[in-house]
Amino acid sequence: MTQPKSRVKIAGEETLSNGWTRLSSYLLDYIDRKGATHRLKREVYHRTPAACILLYDPRRDLVVLVRQFRLAVHLNGDPAWMIEVPAGLLDDDHPEAAIRREAMEETGYRLRDARFLFKSYTSPGAVTEVVHFFAALIDTADRVAEGGGLDEEHEDIEVLEIPLDEAATMIETGEIFDVKTIVLLQWALLNRAKLTA
Numbered sequence: 001m002t003q004p005k006s007r008v009k010i011a012g013e014e015t016l017s018n019g020w021t022r023l024s025s026y027l028l029d030y031i032d033r034k035g036a037t038h039r040l041k042r043e044v045y046h047r048t049p050a051a052c053i054l055l056y057d058p059r060r061d062l063v064v065l066v067r068q069f070r071l072a073v074h075l076n077g078d079p080a081w082m083i084e085v086p087a088g089l090l091d092d093d094h095p096e097a098a099i100r101r102e103a104m105e106e107t108g109y110r111l112r113d114a115r116f117l118f119k120s121y122t123s124p125g126a127v128t129e130v131v132h133f134f135a136a137l138i139d140t141a142d143r144v145a146e147g148g149g150l151d152e153e154h155e156d157i158e159v160l161e162i163p164l165d166e167a168a169t170m171i172e173t174g175e176i177f178d179v180k181t182i183v184l185l186q187w188a189l190l191n192r193a194k195l196t197a
Contacts, residue, residue: 007031011039022046047129051099052087054135054184055109056164058196063167063188064138065181066106066147067158083160083170084178087131095119095132103136107159108147111136117187122179131180135188137195164188 012027026042055064067083074080088102100111117133147159162170167185170176176185188195 016043043126045127045129047127049090049095049130049132050087051090051095051102051132051134052085052180052184053099053103053111053114053133054085054188055103055107055111055138056135056188056195057138057140057161059139060161060163061165062161062163063185064107064109065160065162065167065176067160068156078177081158082178083176083181085181085184087180090132096134099132099134104145104147106147106157107143108145109138109142110144111138112142113137117184120183133180133184133187135184135195164192 007030009029010026011029014025015022016025017023022045024044024046026044028040028042030038030040032038056062057064064086065083066086067081069080070082071080073082086099086103086106088098088106090098093101096114096116099114103109103111103114114134114136117135119130119132121127121130123129147157164185167176168189171182171185176182
């Protein structure tokens with residue numbers, strides 16, 4: 001699919017905050033489909049790339065997930081100890097190297113193979129973060145450490161082993177509501193035969 005010629009010109013940028021992540025306010029001149037130009041104002045969070053992974057044990061037909069506190073969810077009044085797939089920022093690493101590191105830190109599983117699936121923007125209206133999605137087959141012998149996150153980063157991560165079908169049901173009941181986790185669990189349900197072949 002061809003992209004239209006440039007219909008956007010950045011007219012100005014102001015940094016509103018530059019802490020854990022940078023928040024910018026932009027003025028842009030946007031030409032709509034009818035050819036009219038509009039001056040728009042948008043705010044964007046500049047997040048570095050990230051990676052996430054589904055760890056699937058085909059012999060036990062279960063997935064390894066993690067539970068950890070999320071402040072933004074807490075502020076919204078939802079259950080803040082979210083169940084998620086292991087994930088983390090790339091920190092200048094290649095996506096596969098980063099997700100191998102994160103899987104070990106969070107779950108204690110050493111990955112034999114990590115299969116790249118796709119990449120996605122999970123909130124493209126306001127966040128620059130692109131997430132690389134992976135899957136890996138594991139078994140009990142691959143768990144070589146306790147996991148739980150890094151003490152120096154004050155991570156407090158609980159490792160969960162949940163049957164795949166039960167995890168899928170937890171989406172329907174609202175117990176799992178993290179988008180990257182939902183996407184990877186749905187992918188696993190669609191591809192279970194391939195994973196176990």
